[in-house]
Amino acid sequence: MPTGLPDWYLGILLHSNQIPLKTDFYQQTVPMIARREWQSEIEEYRYFLYRGSISAGSTVTVISYTTGSDEELYLTDSCFTGLGEGVMRILVGATYKYIVRTPDGRAVPYGFTLPIKVPASTTVEVEVYNPTSSSVYYMVSLWGYTVTV
Amino acid sequence: MAKLFGKKLPENVKTIIVEQDDSGKYVLKVFSNHANILFEKRLKLRKKATIHGKPHYIFEVEET
Numbered sequence: 001m002p003t004g005l006p007d008w009y010l011g012i013l014l015h016s017n018q019i020p021l022k023t024d025f026y027q028q029t030v031p032m033i034a035r036r037e038w039q040s041e042i043e044e045y046r047y048f049l050y051r052g053s054i055s056a057g058s059t060v061t062v063i064s065y066t067t068g069s070d071e072e073l074y075l076t077d078s079c080f081t082g083l084g085e086g087v088m089r090i091l092v093g094a095t096y097k098y099i100v101r102t103p104d105g106r107a108v109p110y111g112f113t114l115p116i117k118v119p120a121s122t123t124v125e126v127e128v129y130n131p132t133s134s135s136v137y138y139m140v141s142l143w144g145y146t147v148t149v
Numbered sequence: 150m151a152k153l154f155g156k157k158l159p160e161n162v163k164t165i166i167v168e169q170d171d172s173g174k175y176v177l178k179v180f181s182n183h184a185n186i187l188f189e190k191r192l193k194l195r196k197k198a199t200i201h202g203k204p205h206y207i208f209e210v211e212e213t
Contacts, residue, residue, distance in 0.1 A: 043182065045163060052169030061197065061207040062167055066152040127205075 036076055039145030046073060050140040054086075054130040062140060063126040065118075073118035075144035080128075081107035082138035087129040090142070092118050105136075120149055153177070156210045159187055167192065167208065175208060 039045055050062040067073050078098070080088040082105045090098040097116045100108050118124045130136045151158045153165060154177075164180035175192040191211040198205045 043163065047164040049164075049166045050168070052167070052175060057203045059200065059203065059205040060194065061205070063165070064154050064207060065165065066155075068151045071151065 036145055039147070044147070045145045046143065048126065048140070048142040050126065050128070050138070053135045053137045054128055055135050056130060056133050059127055059129040061125050061127050063142065064123060065125075066123040067118050067120055067146075069121050070148055071146045072120055072149050073124065073144055073146050074115040075112060075118065075124070075142060076115045077109070077111045077141075077143050079107060079109040079141040080138070081105060082136055084130075084134075084136040085132050086136060086138050087131060088138075088140055089127045089129070090116065091125045091127065092116060093122050115144060153179070154192075154208050154210050162187065177208075177210060 033041070046065075048063045048065065052062075054060050065073075075090070078088075078090070078100075080086070080100050080102060082102060084105050085101070085103055086105070087099065087101045088108075089096055089100075098110075098112070100110065102108050116124075126140055126142060128138050128140065130138075150160070151162065158179065159181075161181045162179055163182050166178040166180070168176055168178070170176050175194070177190045177192050179187045179189075181187050192208040193211050194206040195209045196204055197207040
């Protein structure tokens with residue numbers, strides 16, 4: 001589990017310095033469930049995966065997902081890896097929100113402390129750039145949850 | 150209604166996988182949960198732009 005889980009919960013805002021260390025959320029009269037856990041439980045999640053090769057010097061938009069007019073997407077975690085050097089970028093609309101490079105294919109897992117919000121009717125794209133002089137096989141995992149608006 | 154590469158998706162989409170199969174072809178697989186596949190389609194690369202002299206491609210869903 002990546003570090004830096006958000007400190008907001010369904011309906012109740014708590015900060016880590018305001019709760020005792022041994023609080024058992026599930027034993028409380030009103031249980032508090034982390035937002036990402038709740039959205040997964042009610043099956044309002046999205047997983048995006050890519051695996052494939054990209055030719056030398058090329059960039060490929062491997063995912064291009066446009067949210068519906070009644071949904072917001074919150075990207076919470078990502079992982080980028082491959083069999084060689086590469087660059088992965090996440091764009092929301094026309095804005096780069098996250099860029100990562102692996103120098104030799106080593107996995108770069110990352111949990112977004114502040115989830116990347118994709119507003120309704122907005123496109124999120126994942127680009128992978130192969131800066132090397134030969135074709136490289138890459139893998140991208142990206143996941144998050146949706147909220148109906 | 151959500152879209153992937155500009156194509157409309159069913160309401161119950163949860164998992165989207167773009168992968169290269171053993172023959173080198175790119176395939177889109179769309180799941181309603183972890184196990185139930187909704188559909189599978191071939192993808193092809195289309196040139197989107199040239200940036201600093203280098204090509205930028207995007208996938209396009211092949212109509213069958």
